[in-house]
Amino acid sequence: MSSDEVLRVDVPPPELRPYEIRVRAGILDELPARAAAAAPAAAYAVVMPDDVAALYGERVRDALNQAGLRAELLVIPAGEAHKTRATWAAVTDRMLALRFGRDSAVIAIGGGVTGDVAGFVAATYMRGVPCVQVPTTLLAMIDASVGGKTGVDTDAGKNLVGAFHSPRLVLVDPLVLRTLPQAELRAGMAEAVKHGAIADEAYFAWITSHADSLLALEAESLEHLISRSVELKAGIAAEDPYERGRRAILNFGHTVGHALELQAGYAMPHGFAVAAGMVAEAALGEAAGVTEGGTRARIVDALQALGLPSASPVPADATALIAAMRLDKKARAAEPRFALLERIGQAAAAPAGGWTHTVAADVLERTLTQAAEGDPVV
Amino acid sequence: MSSDEVLRVDVPPPELRPYEIRVRAGILDELPARAAAAAPAAAYAVVMPDDVAALYGERVRDALNQAGLRAELLVIPAGEAHKTRATWAAVTDRMLALRFGRDSAVIAIGGGVTGDVAGFVAATYMRGVPCVQVPTTLLAMIDASVGGKTGVDTDAGKNLVGAFHSPRLVLVDPLVLRTLPQAELRAGMAEAVKHGAIADEAYFAWITSHADSLLALEAESLEHLISRSVELKAGIAAEDPYERGRRAILNFGHTVGHALELQAGYAMPHGFAVAAGMVAEAALGEAAGVTEGGTRARIVDALQALGLPSASPVPADATALIAAMRLDKKARAAEPRFALLERIGQAAAAPAGGWTHTVAADVLERTLTQAAEGDPVV
Numbered sequence: 001m002s003s004d005e006v007l008r009v010d011v012p013p014p015e016l017r018p019y020e021i022r023v024r025a026g027i028l029d030e031l032p033a034r035a036a037a038a039a040p041a042a043a044y045a046v047v048m049p050d051d052v053a054a055l056y057g058e059r060v061r062d063a064l065n066q067a068g069l070r071a072e073l074l075v076i077p078a079g080e081a082h083k084t085r086a087t088w089a090a091v092t093d094r095m096l097a098l099r100f101g102r103d104s105a106v107i108a109i110g111g112g113v114t115g116d117v118a119g120f121v122a123a124t125y126m127r128g129v130p131c132v133q134v135p136t137t138l139l140a141m142i143d144a145s146v147g148g149k150t151g152v153d154t155d156a157g158k159n160l161v162g163a164f165h166s167p168r169l170v171l172v173d174p175l176v177l178r179t180l181p182q183a184e185l186r187a188g189m190a191e192a193v194k195h196g197a198i199a200d201e202a203y204f205a206w207i208t209s210h211a212d213s214l215l216a217l218e219a220e221s222l223e224h225l226i227s228r229s230v231e232l233k234a235g236i237a238a239e240d241p242y243e244r245g246r247r248a249i250l251n252f253g254h255t256v257g258h259a260l261e262l263q264a265g266y267a268m269p270h271g272f273a274v275a276a277g278m279v280a281e282a283a284l285g286e287a288a289g290v291t292e293g294g295t296r297a298r299i300v301d302a303l304q305a306l307g308l309p310s311a312s313p314v315p316a317d318a319t320a321l322i323a324a325m326r327l328d329k330k331a332r333a334a335e336p337r338f339a340l341l342e343r344i345g346q347a348a349a350a351p352a353g354g355w356t357h358t359v360a361a362d363v364l365e366r367t368l369t370q371a372a373e374g375d376p377v378v
Numbered sequence: 379m380s381s382d383e384v385l386r387v388d389v390p391p392p393e394l395r396p397y398e399i400r401v402r403a404g405i406l407d408e409l410p411a412r413a414a415a416a417a418p419a420a421a422y423a424v425v426m427p428d429d430v431a432a433l434y435g436e437r438v439r440d441a442l443n444q445a446g447l448r449a450e451l452l453v454i455p456a457g458e459a460h461k462t463r464a465t466w467a468a469v470t471d472r473m474l475a476l477r478f479g480r481d482s483a484v485i486a487i488g489g490g491v492t493g494d495v496a497g498f499v500a501a502t503y504m505r506g507v508p509c510v511q512v513p514t515t516l517l518a519m520i521d522a523s524v525g526g527k528t529g530v531d532t533d534a535g536k537n538l539v540g541a542f543h544s545p546r547l548v549l550v551d552p553l554v555l556r557t558l559p560q561a562e563l564r565a566g567m568a569e570a571v572k573h574g575a576i577a578d579e580a581y582f583a584w585i586t587s588h589a590d591s592l593l594a595l596e597a598e599s600l601e602h603l604i605s606r607s608v609e610l611k612a613g614i615a616a617e618d619p620y621e622r623g624r625r626a627i628l629n630f631g632h633t634v635g636h637a638l639e640l641q642a643g644y645a646m647p648h649g650f651a652v653a654a655g656m657v658a659e660a661a662l663g664e665a666a667g668v669t670e671g672g673t674r675a676r677i678v679d680a681l682q683a684l685g686l687p688s689a690s691p692v693p694a695d696a697t698a699l700i701a702a703m704r705l706d707k708k709a710r711a712a713e714p715r716f717a718l719l720e721r722i723g724q725a726a727a728a729p730a731g732g733w734t735h736t737v738a739a740d741v742l743e744r745t746l747t748q749a750a751e752g753d754p755v756v
Contacts, residue, residue: 004402008397124540164506
């Protein structure tokens with residue numbers, strides 16, 4: 001038998017480059033010039049959900065046209081229920097019908113759903129075209145803007161189909177938070193609290209003390225909130241791009257939070273679930289001896305200042321929650337894993353290495369029962 | 379107004395690495411060990427078209443199982459008509475139903491369609507899982523195995539939706555060419571002739587002189603053919619990963635070839651179209667003074683030795699062909715572009731820079747009329 005012919009293929013991947021997130025009140029007006037510079041293209045597909053399009057659709061398209069850019073508005077139905085392969089295919093087919101070529105680009109203007117769907121269109125249109133993201137919810141501004149994750153849901157679960165595709169530019173204009181429905185504002189605030197809790201005590205304290213001006217949507221406070229949260233998340237993500245290690249700390253509050261959402265049939269606002277999840281996981285950490293005493297109380301204070309709940313707003317069943325956690329994709333061998341705090345501003349490394357913890361079954365059940373009942377001890 | 383907060387995000391892209399193409403008669407038997415080494419996974423989705431599955435399905439799955447690997451067979455309908463988003467979604471949904479997690483991998487065993495569809499599933503399953511490619515047609519072995527292109531067709535055209543996703547390993551066993559229907563064998567031979575014509579005169583001569591043993595599917599000749607073609611294509615692709623320059627020479631024969639296929643409603647075998655296209659484009663080059671005299675005749679000799687046609691097997695209309703070329707995605711401002719030869723073994727750089735040429739309208743029409751008529755001068 002002849003020996004193997006072994007050929008090594010080392011074709012660099014398609015262009016993947018660092019990108020900028022620009023945050024400033026009013027920067028939306030500069031979209032045409034900034035899109036043209038960061039993602040020069042023969043034509044722009046401007047993807048917006050219907051609610052955002054009603055407020056900004058024509059204004060944005062006209063501004064792009066007046067700058068001499070070809071731009072077409074592609075409106076998708078708003079809401080997670082439409083974060084599907086069907087919406088992705090419909091946007092793709094509309095671009096094909098409009099004869100968008102490989103030299104086109106996508107501009108996604110909307111919340112996380114729009115960014116994920118339009119980003120996935122960009123990732124797969126003729127094997128990838130540039131994308132500019134303009135998040136319009138606080139959650140999308142501080143969370144989805146970092147990391148290049150795109151994708152859609154299927155009946156089997158959330159984000160099961162997708163790709164990594166970095167945007168060329170993210171433009172964040174906090175002023176849009178004043179004019180758009182703010183269902184997700186609280187969810188954004190909860191994630192910001194989480195960023196402080198896992199990585200920056202001073203930032204955590206700043207959020208607590210600036211809760212009033214944040215809730216009043218004052219531009220300077222929002223600019224700082226968004227910038228610092230993005231900085232923290234980008235730092236953690238850059239350290240661990242493949243999600244094998246410390247990036248897991250971003251899941252603080254989310255193991256319990258996802259279980260709560262699942263139990264509520266996703267009728268519970270994500271921010272409420274994450275808020276209650278952080279309190280429960282701080283309590284878990286304290287009960288397990290991993291988290292400094294008093295940590296849970298400080299998180300409760302921050303959440304209350306922001307008008308977020310510190311316990312599940314609907315009755316939760318600890319046994320059902322634990323069952324849901326066993327099915328979570330973070331679980332290993334059906335053992336739920338938690339990102340826990342050492343103290344405010346510092347996530348806890350696990351004794352066996354890594355950044356996720358298991359918790360003894362009795363501690364888990366006892367703590368969650370208290371948390372689910374809204375017991376003031378938890 | 380405050381100044382911009384500018385945050386730079388530099389999260390490396392998900393894992394993209396060089397990979398090996400291993401070529402040896404009989405290497406298919408080593409699939410379990412080699413897949414486990416190159417793409418360790420908790421479970422393997424083995425994607426095959428129905429015709430390949432009938433011959434190899436159970437054998438491959440049983441071999442993987444006997445090696446202690448979890449493997450499930452996912453059969454897709456054979457043929458370009460099924461290279462669709464629907465097939466991609468069906469394979470994805472089947473994997474989800476089988477509870478394949480992020481720690482699973484895809485093994486694609488089949489021709490170019492299977493590699494493209496299964497590769498696109500791997501590229502997008504939970505934002506990307508590893509893929510092992512086992513091409514079973516000569517065309518897939520020497521062409522699709524290099525470059526990491528994946529994707530599907532839509533009603534608007536071929537390969538309009540997809541992603542770049544490098545396989546972890548490509549296993550090429552020339553012996554499968556003996557047991558599988560070889561509709562695409564000639565297409566593979568035509569592409570090999572092309573590789574010699576654009577980049578390696580000695581290889582071109584070797585193919586011509588080994589036509590008989592190649593057509594008899596002798597293992598050693600096939601191993602050399604596959605290895606040298608892969609080497610040449612990989613070298614050209616690595617030099618120009620973004621398809622901005624010299625990689626265009628891989629389109630030699632394809633501007634006319636695609637127009638012929640379009641005119642025949644894709645009823646013409648791809649290899650026949652490329653073969654006739656190379657002859658026509660060599661004639662064009664000679665008529666335009668770009669290509670050395672006698673080049674066309676040498677290509678005709680090589681094709682005839684391999685039993686490939688040197689002119690369109692169906693009557694073609696030069697005017698319609700030129701109209702089709704104007705719509706080709708290689709065209710610029712509706713002006714058809716051609717990758718031409720300087721001589722056998724050497725593609726011709728364009729005088730104005732780049733590697734694609736325009737040809738004066740009268741030369742184009744006269745030459746194509748002769749080629750379409752099968753005129754022996756062309």
